[in-house]
Amino acid sequence: MTAETSLDVARIRKDFPILDRNVRGERPLVYLDSANTSQKPRQVIDTLTDFYERHNANIHRATHELGEEATQAYEGARIKVATFIGAADEAEVVFTKNVSEAINLVAYSIGNATAGAGGADSGRLRLAEGDEIVITEMEHHSNIVPWQLLCERTGARLRWFGVTPDGRLDLSRADELINARTRVVALAHQSNVLGTINPIADIAARAHEVGALVLVDAAQSVPHGLVDVRTLGADLVGFTGHKMCGPTGIGVLWARRDLLATMPPFLGGGEMIETVWMERSTFAPPPHKFEAGTMPIAEAVGLGAATDYLADVGVGAIQAHERDLLRHALEALAGIGGLRILGPAEPVQRGGAVSFTVEGIHPHDLSQVLDDRGVAVRAGHHCAWPLHRALGVQASTRASFYLYNTHAEVDALVDGIRQAQKFFGTA
Amino acid sequence: MMQLESLYTEIIMEHAARPLHAGLREPFDAEVRHVNPTCGDEVTLRVTLKDADGEPAVADVSYDSLGCSISKASASVMADLVIGKTVSEAMTVSEEFVGLMHSRGEAEPDEDVLGDAVALAGVSRFPARIKCALLGWMAWKDATARALSEREMDAPDADREQL
Numbered sequence: 001m002t003a004e005t006s007l008d009v010a011r012i013r014k015d016f017p018i019l020d021r022n023v024r025g026e027r028p029l030v031y032l033d034s035a036n037t038s039q040k041p042r043q044v045i046d047t048l049t050d051f052y053e054r055h056n057a058n059i060h061r062a063t064h065e066l067g068e069e070a071t072q073a074y075e076g077a078r079i080k081v082a083t084f085i086g087a088a089d090e091a092e093v094v095f096t097k098n099v100s101e102a103i104n105l106v107a108y109s110i111g112n113a114t115a116g117a118g119g120a121d122s123g124r125l126r127l128a129e130g131d132e133i134v135i136t137e138m139e140h141h142s143n144i145v146p147w148q149l150l151c152e153r154t155g156a157r158l159r160w161f162g163v164t165p166d167g168r169l170d171l172s173r174a175d176e177l178i179n180a181r182t183r184v185v186a187l188a189h190q191s192n193v194l195g196t197i198n199p200i201a202d203i204a205a206r207a208h209e210v211g212a213l214v215l216v217d218a219a220q221s222v223p224h225g226l227v228d229v230r231t232l233g234a235d236l237v238g239f240t241g242h243k244m245c246g247p248t249g250i251g252v253l254w255a256r257r258d259l260l261a262t263m264p265p266f267l268g269g270g271e272m273i274e275t276v277w278m279e280r281s282t283f284a285p286p287p288h289k290f291e292a293g294t295m296p297i298a299e300a301v302g303l304g305a306a307t308d309y310l311a312d313v314g315v316g317a318i319q320a321h322e323r324d325l326l327r328h329a330l331e332a333l334a335g336i337g338g339l340r341i342l343g344p345a346e347p348v349q350r351g352g353a354v355s356f357t358v359e360g361i362h363p364h365d366l367s368q369v370l371d372d373r374g375v376a377v378r379a380g381h382h383c384a385w386p387l388h389r390a391l392g393v394q395a396s397t398r399a400s401f402y403l404y405n406t407h408a409e410v411d412a413l414v415d416g417i418r419q420a421q422k423f424f425g426t427a
Numbered sequence: 428m429m430q431l432e433s434l435y436t437e438i439i440m441e442h443a444a445r446p447l448h449a450g451l452r453e454p455f456d457a458e459v460r461h462v463n464p465t466c467g468d469e470v471t472l473r474v475t476l477k478d479a480d481g482e483p484a485v486a487d488v489s490y491d492s493l494g495c496s497i498s499k500a501s502a503s504v505m506a507d508l509v510i511g512k513t514v515s516e517a518m519t520v521s522e523e524f525v526g527l528m529h530s531r532g533e534a535e536p537d538e539d540v541l542g543d544a545v546a547l548a549g550v551s552r553f554p555a556r557i558k559c560a561l562l563g564w565m566a567w568k569d570a571t572a573r574a575l576s577e578r579e580m581d582a583p584d585a586d587r588e589q590l
């Protein structure tokens with residue numbers, strides 16, 4: 001604990017049972033892969049167990065007491081999530097399987113509107129030949145591929161912002177890229193590779209000038225409490241529960257109620273309908289219009305527990321702690337010969353994911369040495385292949401920090417990298 | 428470090444540092460490009476076949492690879508093993524190697540068949556790395572299958588016996 005942080009890391013770590021285990025024999029786990037998926041606190045694990053042991057039933061359709069309790073827990077989680085991101089109304093929170101599904105939901109809904117679904121109400125979403133969708137070169141594949149598929153289906157054209165050599169968005173052509181033909185601008189709030197935090201409000205202001213919708217992939221920012229949908233500037237925000245201390249299998253799409261109301265459904269099935277005839281159906285109001293079939297109920301309840309947990313610890317304290325770890329990591333990594341940090345080298349407008357290359361050592365080989373010492377990082381292109389191509393690197397190693405990480409763990413990473421340089425004879 | 432040394436054996440480090448038969452050569456019968464989608468590692472590989480007493484045989488394997496030590500070493504070992512063998516002998520070696528990779532560290536590799544490839548046995552205990560070790564082998568298998576089918580298509584019926 002430093003003067004700047006008011007977070008008691010030792011106490012936080014006690015909440016995460018997995019942090020006690022050893023790996024590869026007797027090595028204490030040093031988990032630096034939270035941008036991939038975070039670990040889960042006891043509070044979330046207990047919530048899942050309690051749900052299955054005491055309240056398990058299907059929601060909305062069961063007429064018994066357990067069904068009432070399960071429905072209350074599920075809808076209660078929606079309120080918690082809405083509060084965590086500053087949503088005006090829990091009906092703005094749609095549960096999905098993960099952020100990938102949230103983005104696909106939007107892309108398919110627009111595609112369905114283009115095919116005529118939703119009638120006049122959905123006219124605003126309809127794409128025409130020559131319309132443009134703008135993404136960025138630093139997107140996760142989850143925010144690239146759904147748009148490529150939508151363009152393929154509709155004839156719209158995909159365009160993108162490039163990145164500068166220091167890992168920021170190249171905004172020099174923003175006014176040309178976002179123009180009267182632009183219908184959707186989709187971008188990450190925080191890059192999962194570079195850690196860069198993008199200027200969403202500025203880009204959204206430009207997009208709104210030309211009448212385009214703005215979708216923000218907030219998978220890497222909501223976990224750190226960086227999102228307040230009232231001030232972010234986005235029309236649609238997606239994020240994923242497993243990166244924010246919640247379970248896998250649950251994600252969120254946020255959008256204002258009037259926008260959700262005009263969006264045609266993505267998946268059809270039970271629970272998303274109002275009336276069904278053999279020829280056609282009408283649909284439930286949002287958010288249920290987008291929640292077809294039995295949802296990941298326990299997982300949603302677990303996500304509610306995760307937002308409670310993060311809010312109890314305090315997002316301000318979490319952010320200060322992560323900034324402190326990041327500063328320490330950037331300084332320590334900069335002292336290693338042959339190491340190149342991808343992305344901003346200063347802890348400004350950047351979060352706690354640090355990707356790097358080490359001269360002469362392939363990321364897979366580096367991560368193998370680190371793993372042998374109990375240090376878990378990610379190696380590869382981190383589902384951002386075009387970004388790696390743009391930066392002229394084939395793959396990288398990424399260390400990412402969360403509320404439970406310590407300075408000592410950053411030091412273990414640095415020692416491990418130096419050890420790898422010795423092992424492979426490059427330093 | 429014990430686990431690491433069982434993975435990065437001296438033979439592997441040597442092949443990774445100085446890969447045998449590396450580089451792309453002409454002429455060739457088939458070329459393929461394989462990637463490992465989890466890390467972006469790539470290999471471009473060419474196969475040249477020849478006739479050995481009426482059987483197709485491997486005249487040359489040349490390749491250009493971008494990857495980790497394991498994938499580089501494995502491609503080097505593979506090329507050295509299959510060049511000069513008949514295609515059917517080489518396929519047997521390849522099957523043996525794939526079997527070794529999926530053995531979870533349980534197999535007793537046969538050095539007479541696998542040569543230097545036995546040094547890669549440790550990889551089978553690291554599931555995340557098996558794809559690295561197989562990249563070059565899968566590319567070779569694919570390229571060879573293409574080269575064989577091209578030969579079949581090119582060969583007039585009368586010549587087919589000779590292949």
Ligand SMILES: Cc1ncc(COP(=O)(O)O)c(C=O)c1O
Nearest residue numbers: 098099100140142192217219240
């Ligand atoms: C920025 C970003 N977008 C999207 C995803 C995809 O998340 P999920 O696999 O949970 O859909 C991730 C994480 O993998 C991410 O970091």
